[in-house]
Structure formats: structure tokens, C-alpha cells
Amino acid sequence: MENSFITYEKALTIFDENTDIFPIHSNELANCIGDYLAEDLIADRPFPPFDRVTMDGIAIVYEQFKNGQRIFSIEEIAAAGTPQKILKVKQNCIEVMTGAVLPKGVDTVIRYEDLTINEIKNTATINVDTLKFKQNIHFKGIDIAEGSVVVSKGKQISSAEINIAATIGKSNLKIVQLPKTVIISTGDELVPIEEIPELHQIRKSNIYGIRATLKEWGINAELKHLQDNKEQMIKSIANILENFDVLIFTGGVSKGKFDYLPEVLEKLNVKKEFHKIQQRPGKPFWFGTHESGKKIFALPGNPVSSFVCTYIYIQYWLKKSLGLKQKTLFAQLKKDVHFKPNLVYFLEATLESNKQGILIANPIKGNGSGDFANLTHTDGLLILPQNKSIFKKGEAYPFVCFRSIY
Numbered sequence: 001m002e003n004s005f006i007t008y009e010k011a012l013t014i015f016d017e018n019t020d021i022f023p024i025h026s027n028e029l030a031n032c033i034g035d036y037l038a039e040d041l042i043a044d045r046p047f048p049p050f051d052r053v054t055m056d057g058i059a060i061v062y063e064q065f066k067n068g069q070r071i072f073s074i075e076e077i078a079a080a081g082t083p084q085k086i087l088k089v090k091q092n093c094i095e096v097m098t099g100a101v102l103p104k105g106v107d108t109v110i111r112y113e114d115l116t117i118n119e120i121k122n123t124a125t126i127n128v129d130t131l132k133f134k135q136n137i138h139f140k141g142i143d144i145a146e147g148s149v150v151v152s153k154g155k156q157i158s159s160a161e162i163n164i165a166a167t168i169g170k171s172n173l174k175i176v177q178l179p180k181t182v183i184i185s186t187g188d189e190l191v192p193i194e195e196i197p198e199l200h201q202i203r204k205s206n207i208y209g210i211r212a213t214l215k216e217w218g219i220n221a222e223l224k225h226l227q228d229n230k231e232q233m234i235k236s237i238a239n240i241l242e243n244f245d246v247l248i249f250t251g252g253v254s255k256g257k258f259d260y261l262p263e264v265l266e267k268l269n270v271k272k273e274f275h276k277i278q279q280r281p282g283k284p285f286w287f288g289t290h291e292s293g294k295k296i297f298a299l300p301g302n303p304v305s306s307f308v309c310t311y312i313y314i315q316y317w318l319k320k321s322l323g324l325k326q327k328t329l330f331a332q333l334k335k336d337v338h339f340k341p342n343l344v345y346f347l348e349a350t351l352e353s354n355k356q357g358i359l360i361a362n363p364i365k366g367n368g369s370g371d372f373a374n375l376t377h378t379d380g381l382l383i384l385p386q387n388k389s390i391f392k393k394g395e396a397y398p399f400v401c402f403r404s405i406y
Helices: 008-016 062-066 159-167 206-216 230-243 261-267 303-322 372-377
Strands: 024-028 057-060 071-078 093-096 108-111 115-118 123-126 149-151 172-176 181-186 221-226 246-250 270-275 286-290 295-299 329-333 344-353 359-363 380-384 396-401
Touching: 008 270, 008 286, 008 303, 057 062, 057 071, 149 159, 181 206, 181 230, 206 221, 206 246, 206 303, 221 230, 230 246, 230 261, 246 303, 261 270, 261 286, 261 295, 295 303, 303 344, 303 372, 303 380, 344 372, 344 396, 359 396
Parallel strands: 071 093, 181 221, 181 246, 246 295, 329 359
Antiparallel strands: 024 172, 057 093, 057 108, 071 123, 115 123, 270 286, 286 295, 329 396, 344 359, 344 380, 380 396
């Protein structure tokens, strides 16, 4: 292994040392989907805020049923959204609707399905022999106590967090302002996707996949392209560095005679943190920091390699910068895998589960780092460690999902 190649673990350590602190701003609740919370969501009242009826029916004093009473006179009706009612006579009941405040003086709710209502006599007859004390009541504060943190800062906002924010009266949220990001393709062989390529050309596809991935993570990125011209690259990248916080390149970092990017970045005062990792695919991956603190990720040009490095490293850096916990999912191999090179192997696989609830990864072999189409048949990547060549069926390894698995 060449001395310039670093290990997978060392690469992660370098990202740990080069995280960002993102600014915070306020946004209207309706526009916060996909953003990251920069504040805790704290309950301004208990959840639920009162003893809440969970079934349409009647509310009674359980002791009366226990003593043999089955027919109850209905005093009144308690609907959702009305002030709390009070039972006047303990031998009577109050008709209650789902969502209503449990009337004062009662302790048990019986659903209509277990009753016979006589509207002429205004009575309710219980038709079951057993009841559970305090049944069908959602008690005040049982979910969340007043003043408790309901959602912690750092969480990516989904519809569930929107619901919570609205419940506690937050019409605006403090959110993380994610870095202004640009994805830059390089190479004279690339043409716009709407054009018909010549035999020696290919369409610019990598940048669209990366942009879509970043959008899932809450980042809206712009797209640009650079030709293989060293002087022009220097001018263009200097301008881009002034206007963006994160630069993601695809291509131009291997050993080819026209792979100018590392040299150009050095001329622009970008410090190389590393170049080349002991892994497959994606060995030529390059990462650096500008003197201004801006981050530069230079991905290999091969589509699978760029995809893998985006999911493994850029996602790791983003989560670290956001202060999010790096969760690790493990899956067992469905069959033996042999991989002789002394490299970390990011192996494409589908994911399934057995009747015992164990996640099973089924390796899907593609045709190398140019076989991007193979990714459409897989669910994610198994991370098989270095210094091992035989991986046995039933052994568990980390699994990085890039699509929903259900």
C-alpha cells in the first residue's frame, strides 16, 4: 500500500477534527420541513393537558358498577372543546365524546359498543360483565410533563416535529443554516444531460445524484462545470470559493495527466487534509480546507465511487458538524464473501429480515465503480473491514442505508 493512502478510520478522525459550526436563524413553521432544529422543543403544558376521554360513550363512578349497578341515568353530555362537566349524583353518568375533558367526579369510561342507550328514559345500560378501573382515559401529563424537552435540538424536522411545534405554540423555529454548497463536475468528456453525447462523451450524471442526496439531508446545492483547463480552473474556483461554503468536486483527482484539481486547489491556498483512502471503491477521494475555513470534497469521477464517498464521508462530516449521534446499523451476511485486497470494502447489498427479526444483507456484485445502474437494485452498503479476506455467512457488519428498506 502506498504511503500516501490513509485508512478508513483515519479519514473519519480527520473529519472529526474539521467540523463546522453552522449559524442559526429563524424560519416560519410551515417552511421548516427537512431543516435541523437549533433549539429544544419544550412542552408549555402537560401532554395531554387534561384527563382526556378516548372513547365515545359514558363516564361513571367505577365503585357503582363494582357494587352491581348496571343502569345509569344520563345527567348531560360532555363534548370535546367544552369546559369540564361535574357529575352531580354518583349513581348517574355523563355521556362523553372522544377528546372531551373527563368530567369531575367520574373515573371510568365505557364505550357505546358496550352499552344500550334508552333515549326515552335517558338511561344507559352496561352490557358487559367486566370493566377495568380508569379505562378509556388518557391521563393528564402521562405522555410529557410540563417543561420537559419533547424534541432535542439537532433533530431533522419531519411532519412529526412540525406537529409537536404547533402543539406547543411555536409558529417560528430556530433552525440551523446549512452551508451554501456547490457541486462541480470536471472533465472535457462531460456534456449536459439534455444533449445526445458523441461516442467519446458521457452525460453529467454524478452531480445530479449527489445534489439529490444532499437535498434529502436538507442541503440545496447549485451545479457548475469546469473544463480540463488549468488556468481557467484556477480563476473559476477562486470565484467559487468566495461565494460558497462547501465545494464538492467530481472527477479530476486521480493520476491522469488532465487531473489538475489537487494542484489547482493547492495554488488557491487549500490545505490538503488527505488524498486517497485504503478502500474500494473510491480510493482517490480528496479532502481539504481553505484558509477561510471552507471545506472542499473532491470525489472520484467514477459514479459508484462518488456515490459511496458521498454517503460514507460527506454524510459523516455533516452529522458531526450538526452534533448528531452517528448511529450504526448492523446486518448479517446472507452468504460468504471473499475479498483479497487489503482494503476496506464497501459492498453493495440488499437488506431483508428473517422471522427472528435479524437484518440480513444479501451482497449484490456489480461490474466495478462505473456500474452505477447496479445501485438501483441495492439498499445500501456493507462496510467490510481491512486485514481480512474471508467474510462468512452469518457474520454481522455495519450497513449504511441509502434508501428506505420497507
